[in-house]
Amino acid sequence: MVDGRKPGEYPSHWEADVVLRNGSTAHLRPIQPTDADNLQKMHRSQSESSVYMRYFTYKSALTAKELKRFTEVNHVDRVAFVVIRGEDIIGVGRYDRLDDPAEAEVAFNISDTYQGMGVGSILLEHLAAAARENDIERFSAEVLPENRKMLTVFAEAGYAVARHFDEGVVMLEFPIDPTEKSRAVMESREHRAEAKSLAGLLAPASIAVIGASREWGTIGHTLLHNIIEGGYTGTVYAVNPQTFELGGLASYASVAEVPGPIDLAVVAVPKESIHQVIAECAAVGAKGLLIATGGFEKDGESGLAHQRDLVRLARANGMRVIGPASLGLVNTDPATSMNASVAPGMPKRGTLGLFSQSAAVGVLLYAASVRRGVGVSSIVSAGNRADVSGNDAMQFWEDDTATSAVGLYLESFGNPRKFSRIARRLSHSKPVIVAKSDVMGLRLPPGHAVRTTQAPAAAVDAMLRQSGVIRVRTNEELLEVAQVVAAQPLPAGNGIAVLANSAALASVVADAAGQNGLEVAVSDADIALHDGASRALPRLAAALVRALENPAVHCGIITLLPEPGLTNAMLARALREAAAPSGKPVVAVFTGLLDPESTADGLLDAGTDAHGRGHGLPCYSSPGVAVNALAAIVRYARWVARAHGEVIAPEGIDVAAAADFIEDALGAVVGVDLLHLSKAQAAELLGHYGIRVLESAGFETADQAVAAAARLGWPVAIKARDEHLRHRLDLGGVRLNITDESSLRSNIAHMREVLDPYGATDLEIQSMAPAGQGCVIRAVEDPLLGPVVSFGLAGDAVNLLDDWAHGIPPLTTTDLSDLVGTPRAAARLRGYQGLPAVDLAAIEDLVNRVATLKDNHPEVSLLEINPVMANASGTVVLGVDTWLGNAEQRTDSARRAMSH
Numbered sequence: 082m083v084d085g086r087k088p089g090e091y092p093s094h095w096e097a098d099v100v101l102r103n104g105s106t107a108h109l110r111p112i113q114p115t116d117a118d119n120l121q122k123m124h125r126s127q128s129e130s131s132v133y134m135r136y137f138t139y140k141s142a143l144t145a146k147e148l149k150r151f152t153e154v155n156h157v158d159r160v161a162f163v164v165i166r167g168e169d170i171i172g173v174g175r176y177d178r179l180d181d182p183a184e185a186e187v188a189f190n191i192s193d194t195y196q197g198m199g200v201g202s203i204l205l206e207h208l209a210a211a212a213r214e215n216d217i218e219r220f221s222a223e224v225l226p227e228n229r230k231m232l233t234v235f236a237e238a239g240y241a242v243a244r245h246f247d248e249g250v251v252m253l254e255f256p257i258d259p260t261e262k263s264r265a266v267m268e269s270r271e272h273r274a275e276a277k278s279l280a281g282l283l284a285p286a287s288i289a290v291i292g293a294s295r296e297w298g299t300i301g302h303t304l305l306h307n308i309i310e311g312g313y314t315g316t317v318y319a320v321n322p323q324t325f326e327l328g329g330l331a332s333y334a335s336v337a338e339v340p341g342p343i344d345l346a347v348v349a350v351p352k353e354s355i356h357q358v359i360a361e362c363a364a365v366g367a368k369g370l371l372i373a374t375g376g377f378e379k380d381g382e383s384g385l386a387h388q389r390d391l392v393r394l395a396r397a398n399g400m401r402v403i404g405p406a407s408l409g410l411v412n413t414d415p416a417t418s419m420n421a422s423v424a425p426g427m428p429k430r431g432t433l434g435l436f437s438q439s440a441a442v443g444v445l446l447y448a449a450s451v452r453r454g455v456g457v458s459s460i461v462s463a464g465n466r467a468d469v470s471g472n473d474a475m476q477f478w479e480d481d482t483a484t485s486a487v488g489l490y491l492e493s494f495g496n497p498r499k500f501s502r503i504a505r506r507l508s509h510s511k512p513v514i515v516a517k518s519d520v521m522g523l524r525l526p527p528g529h530a531v532r533t534t535q536a537p538a539a540a541v542d543a544m545l546r547q548s549g550v551i552r553v554r555t556n557e558e559l560l561e562v563a564q565v566v567a568a569q570p571l572p573a574g575n576g577i578a579v580l581a582n583s584a585a586l587a588s589v590v591a592d593a594a595g596q597n598g599l600e601v602a603v604s605d606a607d608i609a610l611h612d613g614a615s616r617a618l619p620r621l622a623a624a625l626v627r628a629l630e631n632p633a634v635h636c637g638i639i640t641l642l643p644e645p646g647l648t649n650a651m652l653a654r655a656l657r658e659a660a661a662p663s664g665k666p667v668v669a670v671f672t673g674l675l676d677p678e679s680t681a682d683g684l685l686d687a688g689t690d691a692h693g694r695g696h697g698l699p700c701y702s703s704p705g706v707a708v709n710a711l712a713a714i715v716r717y718a719r720w721v722a723r724a725h726g727e728v729i730a731p732e733g734i735d736v737a738a739a740a741d742f743i744e745d746a747l748g749a750v751v752g753v754d755l756l757h758l759s760k761a762q763a764a765e766l767l768g769h770y771g772i773r774v775l776e777s778a779g780f781e782t783a784d785q786a787v788a789a790a791a792r793l794g795w796p797v798a799i800k801a802r803d804e805h806l807r808h809r810l811d812l813g814g815v816r817l818n819i820t821d822e823s824s825l826r827s828n829i830a831h832m833r834e835v836l837d838p839y840g841a842t843d844l845e846i847q848s849m850a851p852a853g854q855g856c857v858i859r860a861v862e863d864p865l866l867g868p869v870v871s872f873g874l875a876g877d878a879v880n881l882l883d884d885w886a887h888g889i890p891p892l893t894t895t896d897l898s899d900l901v902g903t904p905r906a907a908a909r910l911r912g913y914q915g916l917p918a919v920d921l922a923a924i925e926d927l928v929n930r931v932a933t934l935k936d937n938h939p940e941v942s943l944l945e946i947n948p949v950m951a952n953a954s955g956t957v958v959l960g961v962d963t964w965l966g967n968a969e970q971r972t973d974s975a976r977r978a979m980s981h
Contacts, residue, residue: 091156095211097978098396099164102199102270104277105368105399106979107171109207112161116170117148120163123170128193134228135190137250151175160211164200167363167398171195174204176212176220183218184254189231199270201234206267209257221254239263268502272476278401279469279477282369283412283459285344286315288421289367291336291358292349292374293319293327300373301349303423304409305330308347311420311427316341336361343367345410347421352376352384352405355391363398370395371421375406375440375464392467396979401473406464408443413457414483422462431456432485433567434478436471438463438492442516442556446490449560453683454697455567458483468979472499479507486566488514488559497541498867501548501889508549512566512717515550516559517541536863536887537871543887544866547896549720551713561701561710564684568697569666571718574635576602577711578628580621581640582610586672590640590704597712602633610644614651617644621652622659629663636711640670640704649700653685657698666714668699670707726894731771731930736937739769743940747965755942756965763963766941770934772927774958777847783826786846793848796820799828803841807960808875808947814841818849850959853952854909854919858928860935860944862966868935872928874906875948890936897925897932910951919951927956942966 096110112120124132124143133139143151154161154175161175171192176185187208191200209220224231232251235242239262240255288308294301301321305328308317318341319327322334333339336346336358346367348358352374362370372391377384388405395402403410409422413430420427424447435450435457437443443462450457458481461474471489478484487507494500504513545552553559577599581587587606594601608624610617621639628634639656649671660667669685684697701707742765750756758766764774778789779802790797799816800807806814813835816828825846833842855875863869868890873879886903888896901907901924912918927949935941943964950957 099203100274100278102274104274104281106396106401108165108397109162111156112152112154112163114152116163117152119170120152121148123192131193134225157215162204162207165397172200172204174208176208185212185217185220187220187222196230202270205234205238212257219254219256224251224253226251239266275473275476276480279473282345282401283410284417287341287343288315288345288347289318289320289339289343290347291320293321295324295327304347304349304421307420307422312418314418336365345369345371347371349373359391359394367400370400370402371407371410372402372404373407377405388467402468404464405467406440408440408462411460429456431567433457433563434484434487435460436474436489438466439490440464442490446556449557453560453564455560455564455684470495472503475503475507486512486563488563490516490556494865497544497865501544504548504550513550514553514559514562515545516553516556536861536866536869540866540869540887544889547889551717561706562713564699565666565710565714568684570664572635572666572715575599575715576633576635578603578634578637580608580624580628581606582608583642586640590638593705593708597708599712603628603631610647614646617647618655622655625656625659629665636665637667638707638711643673650685653698653700657686668707668711670701670704724895728891728893731933733771735769739766739938742766743938743965754966758963763961767961770930772930772958774961775847775850777845779845783829786825786829787822789846790825796849798847798849799832800845801836801841802843802845806841850950850957851952853950855948856951858931858946858949860931862939862942870932870935872900873904878906890932892932897929900928901925917953920953920955923955924951940965
């Protein structure tokens, strides 16, 4: 057995749905003996050239002996993966371990039809990941010089490939540990494929509405009606076996009768019929599915299992899935003009991309965008988010020139680690606004496996901040911020000009601005608007221009009480035209309405240029809401403009030695979910990452303590071994600065007397560390977020006041600085009330070592350093608590795989 597996078994995470270069999907899994016939079928369909490239000779068919060898592998020394589309094998990749157990030879065979679609690259990534699990360090390959496609696969994989010629064959060899370049290559390929898959769904050349109905009020009727009335530029097919005509279109009895290709199948049939519909769509080569049918989660686990099976069937046949329970897709680009949704009308064209996981909130977002006059580029309603997720949407919007800002309403995260990676990249070029309920925490969408989390709830917010995301609480707040980023430039700083026609209003706005981190650089509360539009509007515009010309002003807010003869629309147009040349964002607040038909919340004087880019003046009815929205944009702009640092591997670490230690430690125990390391074991593990733990020694008698003190060095400290008392000086769990034998003996006796009521008389001794500020570093493996590192100052406050900072590795130099400086008590580290400042660089280096260890070794379930003493000379680690576990595969690993 290997890793608890029986012969012929393989880890479940070796199976994966994958996205090919053209945006279609396929299924990857280890080869099985039952694949022999399909492997032979693939071989016989290959061209003579392809067969020759693979086997260095031509053979019309594989022999029975070859089929047996190729399909019967042990999944350790010999591993083979197949990529399957429908029932057909479209690619095979394998490795065979060589005499050197750390090296394996790889070979690939890709179907002629699917060459150039990235199948070889995907197989290489998955083979490398499996090989690393089986302690293989290097791959080698023999490739004919004319096999340029396979040579390109190796050359572009991001590995350091060494090559030489030997008897007319190119010999390749490379280490398979992920490198910065190989990860970048994988992420780039993943990005292009996933973006293309969603692009095909949002701009289909043809749509088939399956379950279309002439009965008003049904989903099938609404979807077909909205597609037609929205002016969709492609071909529409209606599929309903009970009618001959629908919405002016011929109706087809089945998918098979549709006369043309289907790019997007919109499915609105009862859930018991969906499996058949997906099979029919697969048979005709449909490219994607939008499933409006819902209710799977209401059937309990059987319904959710049904949903998972449907997604697997679709992906295995090349189709992405929106939904189930999706309210649809919208693309306002005139070249497509698609309203394949239940939205009652085509939204206004603009530059905001909207994603909603919740059907109900999706309706609210649509309604709010219409009410506020915020134009959208596209809308994706993911419903149960069984396949297409917010990650896919962000991949698409990153490249979409019609989208300048992104808004997402999320009820759950399927792959937060991947979300963080994509959002961080996207946020550098486009604002990403995320609405997530404070009470939502971390949970999965309907139909996904249940996993618990070890990380604190605040770690999710930390992940969002680290990614540059603009976090809001509600869909209304999302639109309040979106109407600024969709129509205004970003500010260059936090200086604000406050203009008003009321001193009281100006004071309210100034106070709110200060509380939100904005600095009032200009304040003008004497703008007179009572002498008619012809004089008031130019006066208002001139005041705004003067304020924005001040170099200390980076944004402006105008708060106005209503004046007879001046409508909000008139004021907005004058303000927008005055502000536009400055390149600085401006918002307005209209605190009252004279005209009941006028609006005070939304984009006024809005429109788009020839390229669809939006403009307009963001307007609000509440000064507080306006300031909050503007302050969020200022914080985001500061994040974009700042230096983000780089990930630096600490010096003097030995990753391989740490991995061997962990493997040996876990291998020494059987049937244990979590293994608690001894102090000596924990110190050995940390030592591989350059972290020295100050030695401590347990003792039973005073004589043993005296001997230990002589060995460790005076002065010494005595600590209770109880986890709750060992840091509690106030409860008698710690005695410090013991300088001689007699004092040591008396302190031991007194401590045991004091601690006896707690049942905590086991003690240990340790040399005194230099005085300093105590800190705590904690790292956990979260089933969803992956590694999470937390930092705080030692003492009750860190827990009682939740004064922690959290980060998601890998951490850049900027992330490390933020992590150490974020706790409210961190002021003590920079010098406080006469205390000297500590060596912040040393703390950041220690945190980086812990974060790197945690990132490299998911088997470390919990690592807590408590305390680490920090002073002007560096840091000293006094205590470590470490637990190991058999970690599951992380959701975002060095191989491309779609989430389930």
